Amino acid sequence: MKTGSKIFQWLDERFELTPVIEFMSKKKVPLHNHTIWYYMGGVTLFLFIVQVATGILLLLYYRPGSDSAYESIRFILTKVNFGWLIRSIHSWSANLMIFFAFIHMFSTFFTRAYQKPRELTWVTGFILLVLGMAFGFSGYLLPWNELAFFATKVGTDIVGVIPFVGSFLLELLRGGEDVTGATLTRFYGIHVAVLPAIFTVLVALHLLFVQRQGMSVPENLKDLPEEKMREMPFFPHFFLRDALLWMVVLNVLLFLAVFYPWDLGFKADTFAPAPAGIKPEWYFMFMFQTLKYLPAHILVFEGEMIGVLAFTVAGIAWMLVPFWEVKSRKGMKKNVMMITGVAALTFIIVITIIGYLS
Amino acid sequence: MKSFLIIIWIIAAMLMLISTRSAAQDKNPVFETDDCIICHIQIEMMPADFHQNDIHLQEGLSCAGCHGGDPSTDDPELAMDRERGFVGVPSRQETPEFCGKCHSSIEVMRKFRPRIATDQVEQYFTSIHGQKLKQGDKKVAECVACHTAHSIMSANDGRASTHPLNVPGTCKTCHSDPEYMKEYDIPTDQFENFTVSVHGTALLDNKDTGSPACNDCHGNHGATPPGLESVSHICGTCHANNLNYFSSSPMEKAFREMEIHACEQCHGYHEVIPTSDEMISVGEKSVCTTCHSEGDVGYTAAVEIHKDLTDFVQKYNEAEKKLQEIKKKGMDDVDILFALQEANQTLIHTRTLVHTFDPLQVEEKAEEGKEKAIEAINLARQEIEDFYIRRYGFGFATIFITIFVVALYFKVRSLD
Structure with a gap:
């Protein structure tokens, strides 16, 4: 018996691996017009792995603190071998990860893959997107540059308008009244410890749900007889296709990092006035821009507060789609959900574009 | 409850x-x-x-x-x-003694400001203002004219008429009024000239209080026009190296013999214009050709010094251009920046050495600076090279990834 087989047997005896392998080998992926969307989650996962790998490498040299953060990133960019590449890939990959997470979410929504029995897969997926955005927000401040400093100031100001708990949350986030070195160390802790821990657990759960329940089949194919349903095995057919796409994405990442290296900007000057044209990261733009359009007061309430509450309610409603969608009237169901999805997507795209043009 | x-x-x-x-x-x-x-x-x-x-x-x-x-x-x-x-x-004549009751008494003043001077009145009477006041001139400035009577503030207070940024305006009240100054037979364009000078623009436009106001050259309470001998010393209080080089140069003796003001002759006084390397040349903007003509030693020195300076500046500008290119490409500019800073320091030193009027000393310093600029240029070239190496690296990585992707593609096809 070969050594490999011996090791497997040793492990199998203790952990009963054979049923798991059998389950995996029998796992099938349905083939149809919308199969392409199945790859989006995989790409997001790949980009998350890239984030973890590059993030760990950056940790080796990054030093949090208002006197050292900017300098350490500058050191990474200029003195550390391939530091420029790692940092640029980390920044680009973060943005692409959020981008693909959005595509993954909307494709799931439009193919209605969130329906029973995959409600919790949808909920965990949505929470992962929110956490991904929190990753982006906390990571944005870490270089301690001018843009990040003021964007964080504006971003955390928004938290302050939440009724009752706003000022408490604001101080909790900032570690004081203003954005200072204390905020930076907090964001650092959140970015490299708190969020990764929660994120990893949720990713594991999300993947477990997907593996356990298999891929969702679009509604129009659900009623097809089993012999007419086209499928391919997950291992190795789908897995190799996934790997192929990951390699293409990796190449795109390299291209972006080499030809469009992520700018470091100027070091934050906490006493300087905010420069013109401070904008948040693109995935926050639709919320930021909407809040700008709201009047100062709506009835007796602060306009910004109403906006923040409205986004919170909308986010929760979106997360709970699988639960309230079922209650819609039959016949109208598909149209209502389709209109909701298209409206949400159009709103996000249009407001984001306006945000960048204005 | x-x-x-x-x-x-x-x-x-x-x-x-x-x-x-x-x-x-x-x-x-x-x-x-x-x-x-x-x-x-x-x-x-x-x-x-x-x-x-x-x-x-x-x-x-x-x-x-x-x-x-x-x-x-x-x-x-x-x-x-x-x-x-x-x-x-008090009348105008009485004012200095009136204020001096307290301000000339160290016993009184130390209660408020232990380190304040108490010789203002004494100094005042040595000034032209004080002397004329003694002679019965009721128009000259006394304490109130500059400090005001009831809104006196510390000279450090931005609202004070004696704050460095406000001093030119305070002096201007009388000295720029031709009607008021008519009987004194002195020019009234000092403020106008000062505002366009390097000192004036630095002080009034850039709010740089390190730049001199009227009192920094003319004195405060003992205000008097600097005499022929003292002009260079006044400039030299700030521009110490320039004065030192000039004083030990052969030009000092020549200037003295010709009764020419040391600094003023080339730079002017109230309207001190920004200097340029063209001043020490034989071109249109030359100040040397005022006295020197082709063939004499001074003329040759001006040509040589100007050439050394322009050669150095050319290299320096080339290095600075490269630095901008590096910044634009997002490459490491730290070491280039340091080399350029050193070159810049040497350039300032070289320009100061011009006041020795010795081509050899200028040439030596200019060569030293040129080497620094060349070092910066070489560092920049290395970075530009690195920039393209990254692109070649990307090209190789793409080839490998593409081969892998194609292999995967064929593998997938064979499985199907």
């Missing part, structure tokens, strides 16, 4: 006490206790230039502190009784 309410009441009462006390503290007590001020406010006869932040008032010195009298009575006759020390408003 009852005791709880009592505690609340006590806290509220304490808070009210604290707040009332703060309000009273904020207000100068003089306004409530000094009958001169109380009455003069009531009858609306306060001095036109009165300011409640006046430094004397802030230190508790009210009207009687200067004008005498009795501020404790509201009877005007008693309050302004000569027997009670009332001296009224």
Whole structure:
């Protein structure tokens, strides 16, 4: 018996691996017009792995603190071998990860893959997107540059308008009244410890749900007889296709990092006035821009507060789609959900574009 | 419950006490206790230039502190009784001694400002202003003319007429008024010239208080026009190296013999224009050709010095251009920046050495600077090379990834 087989047997005896392998080998992926969307989650996962790998490498040299953060990133960019590449890939990959997470979410929504029995897969997926955005927000401040400093100031100001708990949350986030070195160390802790821990657990759960329940089949194919349903095995057919796409994405990442290296900007000057044209990261733009359009007061309430509450309610409603969608009237169901999805997507795209043009 | 309410009441009462006390503290007590001020406010006869932040008032010195009298009575006759020390408003001639009562006494002044000078009056009478005042001239500046009478503030206070940024404006009040200055036979375009000078633009436009105002060259209380001998010393207080080089150069003797002002001859005085390397050349903007002509030693020196300078500046500019290119490409500019900073320091030193009028010394320094600039250029070239190596690296990585992707593709096809 070969050594490999011996090791497997040793492990199998203790952990009963054979049923798991059998389950995996029998796992099938349905083939149809919308199969392409199945790859989006995989790409997001790949980009998350890239984030973890590059993030760990950056940790080796990054030093949090208002006197050292900017300098350490500058050191990474200029003195550390391939530091420029790692940092640029980390920044680009973060943005692409959020981008693909959005595509993954909307494709799931439009193919209605969130329906029973995959409600919790949808909920965990949505929470992962929110956490991904929190990753982006906390990571944005870490270089301690001018843009990040003021964007964080504006971003955390928004938290302050939440009724009752706003000022408490604001101080909790900032570690004081203003954005200072204390905020930076907090964001650092959140970015490299708190969020990764929660994120990893949720990713594991999300993947477990997907593996356990298999891929969702679009509604129009659900009623097809089993012999007419086209499928391919997950291992190795789908897995190799996934790997192929990951390699293409990796190449795109390299291209972006080499030809469009992520700018470091100027070091934050906490006493300087905010420069013109401070904008948040693109995935926050639709919320930021909407809040700008709201009047100062709506009835007796602060306009910004109403906006923040409205986004919170909308986010929760979106997360709970699988639960309230079922209650819609039959016949109208598909149209209502389709209109909701298209409206949400159009709103996000249009407001984001306006945000960048204005 | 009852005791709880009592505690609340006590806290509220304490808070009210604290707040009332703060309000009273904020207000100068003089306004409530000094009958001169109380009455003069009531009858609306306060001095036109009165300011409640006046430094004397802030230190508790009210009207009687200067004008005498009795501020404790509201009877005007008693309050302004000569027997009670009332001296009224001093004439212009009396003003220096009037202020000097306190300002010339170290015993009085040390209570307020232990390190303040007490020789202002003495110095004042050495100035042209003071001398003319003694001769009976009622138009020349005395204390009040520059410091104001009732809105005097520390020279560090931005609102003070004597703050460095406000000094040119204060002097200008008289010195730029041709009608007022008519009888003195001195120019009135100093302020106009100063505003376009390097000093004036730095001070007035860029608010750089390190740049000299009128008093920095002419003196404060002992204000007097610098004589022929002292011009270079005045410039030299800030431009020490330039003066040192000049003093030990052969030009110093020649200037002295020809009775030419050392610095002013080439740079001007109130309208000191920004210097350029063209000044030490034989071109249109040359100041050397005023005295030197082709064939003489000075002329040859000007040609050589100008060539050394322009060669160095050319290299320096080339290095700076490369630095911009590096920045644009997002490459490492730290070491280039350091090399350029050193080159810049050497350039400043080389330009200062021009005042030796010695081509050899200038050439030596310029060569040193050129080497620094060349070092920066070489570093920049290396970075540009690295920039392209990254692209080649990307090209190789793409080839490998593509091969892998194609292999995967064929593998997938074979599985299907």
